[in-house]
Amino acid sequence: MSELSTKKQMFTSQDIDNIKWFWNLYLKDKAPWLGLVLGMVSIQAVVYQQFLALTENGLRVIFEEGSLGQLVMVCFVVFLLFATRALLSYAVPRLSVWLASNAVRKMRQDMIRHLLRLDLAYFEKTKSGDIILKLVNQVDGLSSFVGQGTVGAVRDFLTVVVVSGYLIYKSPLLFAAAIIVIPVLILLMVAVSAKIKEIQQKAENAFGNYMSGIEEMVNGMRTVKISGQESRERERLFEATDGIRDLTINLNSAQALFPPSIDLVSAFVYVLVIGGGGYMVLQGGSGMDAASIISFLLGLVILFDPMRLLAGFFSQLQASLILLASVRNIYNEPIKITDHENSVSEFDKQGDISFSNVKFAYDPQHPLFADLNIVIEGGKKTAIVGATGSGKTSILSLITRLYDVNEGKITIGSRDIRNIKVQALRDAFSVVAQDIVIFNASIWENIRYIAPNATEEEIWAAAEAAEIAELIRARRDAPLGPKGSQLSGGQKQRIAIARAFLRSAPILLLDEATSALDQKTEKRIQNALLRLSENKTTIIVAHRLSSVVTADKIYVLDRGKVVEEGTHEELMATQGLYATMYASQKQDYT
Structure with a gap:
């Protein structure tokens, strides 16, 4: 016709x-x-x-x-x-x-x-x-x-x-x-x-x-x-x-x-x-x-x-x-991120997270990762740094299966994450990101959002650990305005950290968690993050390198490829891209 x-x-x-x-x-x-x-x-x-x-x-x-x-x-x-x-x-x-x-x-x-x-x-x-x-x-x-x-x-x-x-x-x-x-x-x-x-x-x-x-x-x-x-x-x-x-x-x-x-x-x-x-x-x-x-x-x-x-x-x-x-x-609309018949709920949440020959692209015409291989050791702190667009946040998106790899595989404790039930996989993560969802409710309700069944004692413990309990007492039940408009960037970050404490998942993802803060506020937030990351597999994605110097291992990305890896001291000694970036940022701070 x-x-x-x-x-x-x-x-x-x-x-x-x-x-x-x-x-x-x-x-x-x-x-x-x-x-x-x-x-x-x-x-x-x-x-x-x-x-x-x-x-x-x-x-x-x-x-x-x-x-x-x-x-x-x-x-x-x-x-x-x-x-x-x-x-x-x-x-x-x-x-x-x-x-x-x-x-x-x-x-x-x-x-x-x-x-x-x-x-x-x-x-x-x-x-x-x-x-x-x-x-x-x-x-x-x-x-x-x-x-x-x-x-x-x-x-x-x-x-x-x-x-x-x-x-x-x-x-x-x-x-x-x-x-x-x-x-x-x-x-x-x-x-x-x-x-x-x-x-x-x-x-x-x-x-x-x-x-x-x-x-x-x-x-x-x-x-x-x-x-x-x-x-x-x-x-x-x-x-x-x-x-x-x-x-x-x-x-x-x-x-x-x-x-x-x-x-x-x-x-x-x-x-x-x-x-x-x-x-x-x-x-x-x-x-x-x-x-x-x-x-x-x-x-x-x-x-x-x-x-x-x-x-x-x-x-x-x-x-x-x-x-x-x-x-x-x-x-x-197709749903690609789904469970299959043999998906499991149990897996080694403390195991290493490995990227093996990973290929990925948001747009087939512009591939991001051509052959990515990295290992994030369980129970340790791993940082991923690089310029904007190098693929740092995309690694977190792939680990949490917000997207699936085109080729290769990602494993946690030797199990392909595509063989893990989506909800069980994501329950293993706590996230502190720069872009924080804040509702027009009290701070208390915003923290409890991540765990609706949490007890008062658990919420107060999370608030104390994130150093936001005093603000809760001061504001009481006052709403925070649309998207938390009545809070500063540091206060929003502490709500995100309190949520992570309350969730207490074995894998912690820090996605540019301090990039929008001044140095004084960043130092205070970093202290809370150090307590939060104890005994957890921690992955830090950061543009600001001052937040990764204590990492057990640092991966430096450039246009979707790992160009350097090592500790802060090792990377500074090689005088490569990381050292150049760190020196430039240190000069900006001073």
Whole structure:
């Protein structure tokens, strides 16, 4: 099938597959309740048919001089019918929204569960605004559409079917004349559907970029303020809002084609029925009288209102199919870092960590490690240093299986880490990094985050060891602001160290743990880190060489290769790259 013909389809094969997926996972188990909703909306549809029949009878009572009692009875039954419809009009939305909300809640929870299982690579290539858009806006849009839009469309469809059936029963010829223009509407809906999908897709992308732009602005507000770039940020976001406005207008313009089309068709049909029906009455012999024509016209009025709503539903459906496809795409993201059938939980956490002929690249066109071989001895302190981009932090990412090697292997105690269950492997590590996640809660809660079941005594012991207990007593339960904005860099580092003390894992990873600190604060943090690293396999990744001089072994990386290795004294004696870097930094300190 050509690309052009695919675009002209109202429902592509992918759309149908997505609908089946949503039904099977989130609605199928609610089939009995959905059946109840269908029964109730069917009754609502029958109410209109009965109303038409009673109206025709009521008109005959008036025109043919029937009794007052008959007229009262007709009025009473009509009132009863619409009271029933009113009751159902309350019950149906309540039940349908309850069903849709539960289905979408389950989908949102599944998305969160799946999202947290995705590899780090997904988050490093995906804008956070796009993720937030899927989890919040798009899922909410689906909830509203499924809970109210779809049920309303089913009610309108059944109303069209039931009322049409009644009108056919009354006069097949007149009804056939009335619906002769329906194919025109169908062709219009098919043509406009492709345009709506295209615009909706662009709108979702624009909203994702806008949300990402807001997040970038908020996260970088300190830099924005200091550099005086408020006007540039304003223009950048204004441009995004202009794009969203234009797409919204275009989308509304495409959707707005449906109602006037229905109105024009309605006008044509009314004229046709009045003229044709009137002629049939005047000629006689058709079985139609004035009451029949009036009720037939009233039936058309009732018929075209739900048809107008159905047209609007189909325009919304095209937009919702884009939302559904976007939400489902998150499930299509591959998960590479997983356990396999023979993975184990037990391994020698005190053993040596070895890189054997490791090849790795984030991008196949730009390999990072071509043939990396290093040994990190268990129970000792090993440092990895080098210039920015040399691969220091990537080594930690590979050890913890945030990424897998392309070739070669990494072992802990002679066991390939790919044969260890991911959770068991990562439970063996404590991390103190430069980039620390701080929540807008108390220091106490931030420390406990790493071990929710820890006792008060354990948390206080960790806080004392990290030299942050006094700050906890001073601040008490005061929140720390977004991302810990009310703390200094050193205070954030001590929270990270307290977490590491609380976790007390056998392998300690220090990733640029003091690079952002002044010398005085760094010395205080270093004392805490020395206590933390006792009797642990410690791996220090650092650009600042003053933090690695006590390491048992130092690896010097340059462009993904080990160019030097040894103790601080040995490396200084060789007068190579390490000695040059150390001398340069020492000069900067003085």
